[in-house]
Amino acid sequence: MPRTIDLAVIPGDGIGPEVTAEALKVLRAVLPADIELVETQYPFGATHYLESGEVLSDESLARLKQHEAILFGAVGGDPRDPRLAGGIIERGLLLKLRFALDHYVNLRPATLFPGISSPLAAPGDVDFVVVREGTEGPYVGNGGAMRIGTRHEVANETSVNTAFGVERVVRFAFETAQSRARKRLTFVHKTNVLVHAGGLWQRIVDRVATEYPEVAVDYLHVDAATIFMVTEPSRFDTIVTDNLFGDILTDLAGAISGGIGLAASGNINPDREFPSMFEPVHGSAPDIAGKQLADPTAAILSAALLLQHLGLADEAAKINGAVARDLAGRGEARRGTSETGDAIVAAIGE
Amino acid sequence: MPRTIDLAVIPGDGIGPEVTAEALKVLRAVLPADIELVETQYPFGATHYLESGEVLSDESLARLKQHEAILFGAVGGDPRDPRLAGGIIERGLLLKLRFALDHYVNLRPATLFPGISSPLAAPGDVDFVVVREGTEGPYVGNGGAMRIGTRHEVANETSVNTAFGVERVVRFAFETAQSRARKRLTFVHKTNVLVHAGGLWQRIVDRVATEYPEVAVDYLHVDAATIFMVTEPSRFDTIVTDNLFGDILTDLAGAISGGIGLAASGNINPDREFPSMFEPVHGSAPDIAGKQLADPTAAILSAALLLQHLGLADEAAKINGAVARDLAGRGEARRGTSETGDAIVAAIGE
Ligand SMILES: CC(C)[C@H](C(=O)O)[C@@H](O)C(=O)O
Numbered sequence: 127m128p129r130t131i132d133l134a135v136i137p138g139d140g141i142g143p144e145v146t147a148e149a150l151k152v153l154r155a156v157l158p159a160d161i162e163l164v165e166t167q168y169p170f171g172a173t174h175y176l177e178s179g180e181v182l183s184d185e186s187l188a189r190l191k192q193h194e195a196i197l198f199g200a201v202g203g204d205p206r207d208p209r210l211a212g213g214i215i216e217r218g219l220l221l222k223l224r225f226a227l228d229h230y231v232n233l234r235p236a237t238l239f240p241g242i243s244s245p246l247a248a249p250g251d252v253d254f255v256v257v258r259e260g261t262e263g264p265y266v267g268n269g270g271a272m273r274i275g276t277r278h279e280v281a282n283e284t285s286v287n288t289a290f291g292v293e294r295v296v297r298f299a300f301e302t303a304q305s306r307a308r309k310r311l312t313f314v315h316k317t318n319v320l321v322h323a324g325g326l327w328q329r330i331v332d333r334v335a336t337e338y339p340e341v342a343v344d345y346l347h348v349d350a351a352t353i354f355m356v357t358e359p360s361r362f363d364t365i366v367t368d369n370l371f372g373d374i375l376t377d378l379a380g381a382i383s384g385g386i387g388l389a390a391s392g393n394i395n396p397d398r399e400f401p402s403m404f405e406p407v408h409g410s411a412p413d414i415a416g417k418q419l420a421d422p423t424a425a426i427l428s429a430a431l432l433l434q435h436l437g438l439a440d441e442a443a444k445i446n447g448a449v450a451r452d453l454a455g456r457g458e459a460r461r462g463t464s465e466t467g468d469a470i471v472a473a474i475g476e
Numbered sequence: 477m478p479r480t481i482d483l484a485v486i487p488g489d490g491i492g493p494e495v496t497a498e499a500l501k502v503l504r505a506v507l508p509a510d511i512e513l514v515e516t517q518y519p520f521g522a523t524h525y526l527e528s529g530e531v532l533s534d535e536s537l538a539r540l541k542q543h544e545a546i547l548f549g550a551v552g553g554d555p556r557d558p559r560l561a562g563g564i565i566e567r568g569l570l571l572k573l574r575f576a577l578d579h580y581v582n583l584r585p586a587t588l589f590p591g592i593s594s595p596l597a598a599p600g601d602v603d604f605v606v607v608r609e610g611t612e613g614p615y616v617g618n619g620g621a622m623r624i625g626t627r628h629e630v631a632n633e634t635s636v637n638t639a640f641g642v643e644r645v646v647r648f649a650f651e652t653a654q655s656r657a658r659k660r661l662t663f664v665h666k667t668n669v670l671v672h673a674g675g676l677w678q679r680i681v682d683r684v685a686t687e688y689p690e691v692a693v694d695y696l697h698v699d700a701a702t703i704f705m706v707t708e709p710s711r712f713d714t715i716v717t718d719n720l721f722g723d724i725l726t727d728l729a730g731a732i733s734g735g736i737g738l739a740a741s742g743n744i745n746p747d748r749e750f751p752s753m754f755e756p757v758h759g760s761a762p763d764i765a766g767k768q769l770a771d772p773t774a775a776i777l778s779a780a781l782l783l784q785h786l787g788l789a790d791e792a793a794k795i796n797g798a799v800a801r802d803l804a805g806r807g808e809a810r811r812g813t814s815e816t817g818d819a820i821v822a823a824i825g826e
């Protein structure tokens with residue numbers, strides 16, 4: 127029986143449409159004839175907001191929920207545009223989707239592919255995955271300010287952490303570690319300062335660990351984790367951490383493994399109650415948009431994560447293999463965005 | 477008229493006493509005959525707590541306040557000791573001092589000295605200073621938890637930011653940037669997510685900037701800042717940021733500029749209402765304690781920051797120069813902690 131993948135596509139702003147087009151090209155090339163890819167494009171992003179006033183309406187959100195998965199490019203306009211101040215697109219669109227679609231796992235692999243150079247002199251074998259919590263922590267929007275604009279202003283931000291929310295992502299991280307060769311999980315937090323949130327996380331990690339005797343667990347303060355990220359990244363296998371620490375660590379992880387032009391991510395609802403969403407870690411880079419200068423590799427690797435999530439592990443592996451082969455042979459040649467997409471499509475057949 | 481420096485010394489735990497001894501050795505060597513260094517040792521730290529039950533009593537705090545400045549080694553015992561769980565020493569001693577002595581500037585220079593190798597393949601000219609806020613943000617201890625240990629636990633941490641607290645550290649950062657050759661200030665935050673705290677910081681940075689037309693100001697999200705820290709650290713001159721982001725960025729900054737064995741810091745009350753406190757960024761490293769394996773350079777550079785703060789700029793420069801000369805000639809030879817202190821003392825005369 128032919129299968130259909132009902133995909134929502136949000137190309138977004140800046141380089142988003144360019145890299146998303148290549149990810150779709152690769153998806154179409156890798157899927158067998160009996161799997162039909164049905165693509166529905168949505169215009170959301172800064173440009174759409176400035177034109178229409180809509181960031182993401184309830185109706186739009188309801189429509190997105192009908193799809194099986196979401197392919198997301200990048201959103202964000204000119205950072206100096208006052209109409210876009212206060213992260214209105216980031217919070218109203220990207221974070222709103224992560225929260226509304228209960229993407230409690232933000233999965234971000236970090237791999238230094240052969241042929242890719244790292245800013246580190248001796249990176250070693252970089253191959254780990256960060257399991258970043260996606261629906262709690264300082265990202266919940268539970269802040270506020272008083273006496274705004276006066277000498278007596280007080281502005282607070284509250285990180286909210288629940289046993290329910292922490293346990294499910296910690297369990298996912300243990301499953302991930304268990305499935306990997308090294309079976310090693312590093313919990314990253316700042317338990318010596320953030321004692322309440324840190325205590326909750328630590329107790330849950332300790333308790334779940336008893337169910338995974340094969341997984342070796344250690345702990346690092348977030349500041350120390352950034353040191354190891356540049357002195358000994360090969361020590362990491364699976365990292366589990368909160369939303370904000372995960373944001374910081376995954377940009378750093380992307381940088382040391384060849385740049386965020388290669389860093390893929392999945393915003394995942396493992397329970398499949400809602401569609402998961404796959405996006406490159408990089409932003410919309412308005413300065414280089416429309417010039418075929420962007421590297422679509424991160425978007426293409428994100429499409430592989432999408433297939434993996436949908437149970438199409440063979441096709442995901444084909445994309446990853448093609449990307450690895452292409453990266454190994456890229457050398458110094460400058461290629462356009464769609465040329466890189468074409469090269470990866472060609473490498474699928476090899 | 478002979479001058480006296482009335483110094484409180486808290487050597488602390490682990491390698492703290494070893495590195496502090498070398499910092500004192502260098503201080504004594506660099507001060508001219510008409511400046512008398514009066515040292516009062518205090519036993520605080522994990523060992524003292526386990527022996528006496530005292531972390532830092534009100535009486536001890538009152539005594540510390542009488543001194544002109546504090547030289548601090550490192551504190552913290554065995555991380556797996558349950559009696560030390562929950563950051564009891566870090567919060568009850570180190571953070572308590574920073575808060576009680578109103579150390580609102582946590583000053584952390586990052587310099588890659590000639591002869592020192594960085595984990596980065598092409599670090600360039602690394603020479604910047606981080607002005608980390610020291611008395612606000614997520615460090616205030618305004619968190620709490622309910623239903624602890626149950627499936628319904630909720631644990632919150634609140635970052636508190638005030639116009640008063642932000643403006644004074646931002647002013648210090650502009651003064652710092654103004655005094656430096658490149659006159660460049662980078663404000664680091666996460667304004668697209670932490671909109672209340674970020675908005676307060678951003679408005680104050682913008683307003684104070686108008687008083688420093690010579691200082692070029694830019695902004696980076698904290699995640700992007702970690703990328704630049706490994707791809708182009710030479711872009712930084714002065715960084716101003718909050719307590720938690722500053723904690724993370726300065727460990728990373730230490731790592732890329734030769735390791736936190738070289739990273740100095742000052743917990744400063746610029747208004748001199750209370751004694752300022754100078755400490756290496758590194759911890760107590762109990763695993764190598766007592767073996768003369770620790771590098772005392774960070775403690776010695778912290779002593780130079782102490783002299784600078786006390787208005788003894790020439791003597792501070794002498795220490796910095798001696799450290800630079802020693803580092804340039806160190807090579808691969810392994811030296812003991814006190815040998816390194818001796819070598820730096822010897823280099824003062826050169
Ligand atoms: C755009 C921003 C809100 C987002 C985040 O902080 O999560 C981004 O940095 C990311 O990592 O996906």
Ligand SMILES: CC(C)[C@H](C(=O)O)[C@@H](O)C(=O)O
Pocket residue numbers: 318319349566567570571723757
């Ligand atoms: C020990 C800890 C509380 C401290 C901090 O987080 O400030 C340390 O990491 C530092 O940077 O001085």
